[in-house]
Amino acid sequence: MLTRLAYRINSTLERWLPEQRLFLKSDSETRFIRLRPATQAIAVFFGGLGLAWAIIATAVILIDSISAGSSRDQTARQQAMFETRLNALSQDRDIRAEEAARAQDRFNLALAQVAEMQNRLLASEDRRRELETGIDVVQNTLRRTIHERDEARAEADTARLALVKETGSSRSADDRARDATATLEIVTGALGETAQERDQMERAAERAAEIADQIADEKRALESRNDEIFAKLEEAVTVSMEPLDKMFRQAGMSPSDLLSTVRKGYSGQGGPIGKLSLSSKGAVSADEQRAAAILQKLDDMNMYRIAAYKLPFAMPVKDRFRWTSGFGYRRDPKGMGTRMHEGTDMAGAYGTPIYSTGDGVVIHASWDNGYGRSVVIEHDFGVKTRYAHMSQVRVAQGQRVSRGDQIGDMGNSGRSTGTHLHYEVLVGGTPVNPMTFIKAANHVF
Numbered sequence: 001m002l003t004r005l006a007y008r009i010n011s012t013l014e015r016w017l018p019e020q021r022l023f024l025k026s027d028s029e030t031r032f033i034r035l036r037p038a039t040q041a042i043a044v045f046f047g048g049l050g051l052a053w054a055i056i057a058t059a060v061i062l063i064d065s066i067s068a069g070s071s072r073d074q075t076a077r078q079q080a081m082f083e084t085r086l087n088a089l090s091q092d093r094d095i096r097a098e099e100a101a102r103a104q105d106r107f108n109l110a111l112a113q114v115a116e117m118q119n120r121l122l123a124s125e126d127r128r129r130e131l132e133t134g135i136d137v138v139q140n141t142l143r144r145t146i147h148e149r150d151e152a153r154a155e156a157d158t159a160r161l162a163l164v165k166e167t168g169s170s171r172s173a174d175d176r177a178r179d180a181t182a183t184l185e186i187v188t189g190a191l192g193e194t195a196q197e198r199d200q201m202e203r204a205a206e207r208a209a210e211i212a213d214q215i216a217d218e219k220r221a222l223e224s225r226n227d228e229i230f231a232k233l234e235e236a237v238t239v240s241m242e243p244l245d246k247m248f249r250q251a252g253m254s255p256s257d258l259l260s261t262v263r264k265g266y267s268g269q270g271g272p273i274g275k276l277s278l279s280s281k282g283a284v285s286a287d288e289q290r291a292a293a294i295l296q297k298l299d300d301m302n303m304y305r306i307a308a309y310k311l312p313f314a315m316p317v318k319d320r321f322r323w324t325s326g327f328g329y330r331r332d333p334k335g336m337g338t339r340m341h342e343g344t345d346m347a348g349a350y351g352t353p354i355y356s357t358g359d360g361v362v363i364h365a366s367w368d369n370g371y372g373r374s375v376v377i378e379h380d381f382g383v384k385t386r387y388a389h390m391s392q393v394r395v396a397q398g399q400r401v402s403r404g405d406q407i408g409d410m411g412n413s414g415r416s417t418g419t420h421l422h423y424e425v426l427v428g429g430t431p432v433n434p435m436t437f438i439k440a441a442n443h444v445f
Contacts, residue, residue: 006038013037017044079322110233114291117226124222128215131208138201145197149190156186230290247313247440261381262303262310310380312357312437314403316387316423317410321348324420327433342431343386343424350419352410354387356401357437365397365407371422372414375407384429388422389414 010019020035325345329338356377363384364376371388375395378384391411395401412419425434 010037013041017041082323106232110229113229114233117222117229121222124215124218127211131211134204135208138204142197142201145194149194152186152190230294233294247308262307307381309403310359311383312379312385312425312434313440314355314357315438316354316357316385317346317348317352317421318355319348319352321346321352321421323347327431327435343388343422344434345420345422347418347420348410350411351391352421353406354390354408354410354421356403356405356407357385358383359402360385360400362395362397362399362401362407365393365395365399368414370415372416373408373411374414377401377407382428384426386422386424386426388424389416389420391419 360379374388390408
């Protein structure tokens with residue numbers, strides 16, 4: 001049965017593949033190998049399969065090489081675009097820093113002018129009080145002189161009555177004339193002295209009026225200058241506060257809640273600015289209210305500065321690097337499907353220094369499974385930062401660090417495909433996009 005089937009197959013294939021014989025000759029004999037049509041068909045079939053496999057493999061390799069080349073070009077273009085963006089961000093940051101420095105200089109100048117103005121106001125107030133005291137002294141002297149004159153007249157009348165009572169009316173006209181003349185001379189002298197004192201008081205009053213007018217002019221000039229200084233101070237404080245407000249709001253935090261929290265931990269008092277004094281009537285003037293409002297804003301600015309250093313608003317890498325993977329869902333680099341990437345990756349040279357992005361306490365500094373060698377820092381306001389895949393950790397658990405302190409070196413430890421830093425920011429234990437804090441800080445730092 002099999003022989004017949006093989007014969008039929010060979011007969012059918014012989015039309016296209018006739019039987020072939022391969023002769024093998026040696027010194028002593030000659031042999032041949034018969035290649036039947038079925039054998040040739042099998043050889044052709046497997047040869048075709050091998051040729052097709054070679055063509056397909058070659059095509060796959062060519063496609064991979066072409067796609068790899070385009071991927072490298074795309075990566076190079078993205079890197080150039082990121083470098084351009086980073087340069088622009090750096091220039092913008094420098095401009096913001098320069099504006100903040102100029103605002104600080106304007107603020108310091110305004111403070112010096114306020115101090116000078118306050119000293120001049122106090123000096124003018126002292127001069128006014130001295131003039132009021134002098135006028136009171138002159139008035140008291142005039143009243144005392146008039147009182148003494150009245151007493152002298154009363155004594156003279158009493159003496160004259162006593163003389164009349166003792167001597168009766170037997171006095172001569174010459175005696176009465178002499179008495180009248182003496183009395184007239186006394187009265188004339190007293191009146192002359194009173195007139196001189198009155199003239200002196202009038203001149204003193206005129207001088208006091210002139211001085212009062214001069215003081216009033218100086219006061220008006222000081223008030224005008226005061227308004228100008230307060231306007232500059234208010235403008236400088238507003239210009240300095242707006243970037244800070246914008247930074248905290250873009251980071252998803254409430255500025256009022258931050259100020260309240262910082263004040264609870266920093267409630268001490270003191271400083272170079274003395275307490276504002278009330279006016280002579282005990283009421284708070286409009287200038288004092290404006291000054292109090294400016295001081296309140298300065299206090300808010302100081303609280304903002306403390307909060308900014310407590311929160312991770314700095315860059316963890318200062319050397320050259322490139323962004324490789326952002327926050328959000330992505331395809332797992334180990335081929336484990338789609339996963340949530342809870343941070344941002346920065347690729348750089350092996351051993352690149354890594355810095356703390358804010359003040360805080362190190363709560364983890366060792367190996368952590370997929371994160372490899374990692375550091376976790378706990379900041380204030382319920383914020384934490386994680387730095388993973390390090391080659392070396394340079395801090396210890398429980399250590400307090402400040403912004404800009406080196407905490408490790410960039411590496412490739414843990415579940416990683418290359419040298420990079422995996423940087424996370426957690427608010428209340430929930431991962432958030434670190435770029436929110438990094439971009440927000442561009443308005444200030």
